[in-house]
Amino acid sequence: MALPDIHEECGRVLDGSRTRRWEERTSGRAMPGMPLNTGAVEARAAITRVLASWSGVVAEQRRTATPRREVRALAGFLLRHLDWLRGHEAVVDLAEEVAGLMRAAARVVDAPPKRGMSVGGCTVAGCGGVLVAWVARDPGKPPEVVCTETPGHRRALHEWLTPGAEPADADGDAPRPAAATTPLWLSATDIARLWQAPRGTVYRLASEKGWRRRSRSGRTLYHVGDARQSLAERGRRAAP
Template sequence: MPFNTAAADARAAILTVLSSWSGLIARERKLAPPARTVRSLVEFAVRHIDWLTAHFAAADLTREVAHLVRGAQQVVQPGAGRRVVVGACMEPECSGTLVAVVLPREHGEPNRIVCTADHGHAWPEHEWLRLRHRMERGQTRTAVPSVARTIRWLSAADISHLWHVAPGSVYRLASEHQWRRRNHSGRTYYHEADVHHALSRRVTSV
């Protein structure tokens, strides 16, 4: 059988990170380190999880483990992308949770936010800004991916990413539709409402 390089790399990364954190536990708690196998390292870390979570570097541990999980998932389900919990579904009487499915760029399919209870409750990328406003009005805490979470003025790169428009076309559309704009640190930003009004109609008509 062919050698799975991606799986080997993921396993090596897991072993390296677990060894590092287990070594920290052993040094600071004056304990004998565990055997350098994934199973032994995980069991050792779990036994000391209360101490680890109280450590000043606990946030770094969380980030590193999350990165390892994403890497392993890409090996098991290549092209599956990552999932980000957004918040409660905004549709009336729906008890589901909204999850952003962020796919690798080479996947060729648009990213989307989908309800876990009803897949008919879904928002493609170009609707994320509108969804954010709706969630804010409903006072629902949101974790919509950063490009759609905090921006009122959009750069050409933001617009290109959200609506899958070639960057060169953004400037043409801005001129045609007379989008409001402002400059900051040498970059041009366009008014979110103008962009959404023009491009949402464009997507709907396709």
């Protein structure tokens, strides 16, 4: 069963220890930027969930102990019972689920990377994840802030930056309101990428509008609240 191997590949994409095949084919080296990949998080979670579910079915019907909830242990358990599974009435469903998991994980491993950056801790109370701002692949969609621990904890970047706008999560967990008011400082390159604006426009607006700035390790960083307001005004003027 190849699922454990592609599960590990998704893990290497997730933590940046592996160069994506797309990057190897096009550049021969890893692209810069935040390596965290929410698609890899979701693919790995789905593999574990499906293998654990089917292992539970086998253990219950064959009256045997379930393996530990670890992908290689789960896959090995199912392989040991493969002859029995071949005769199970739901074996077609199992085959289809495994094939779907393989396709989804392969898309993650081979996908062109989305560059992102950490913007602080998750705003949902009790969640220990890190929020990462991602540029959407679709130019018509705004950048999103997504939790690395629970991908369902997500907002559009401009919503997350608006004080008091953080929602409860889908399960009703309460947000931590203070997180959105924490100052966030980004470089002109990062601002241009997140708002999909020319870098020259960012520098011009920073000068004209007097954005707050600070220097860190020789780089000039701008206050995101100032950038958001100026770029929002620019967007409204450009709208028909």
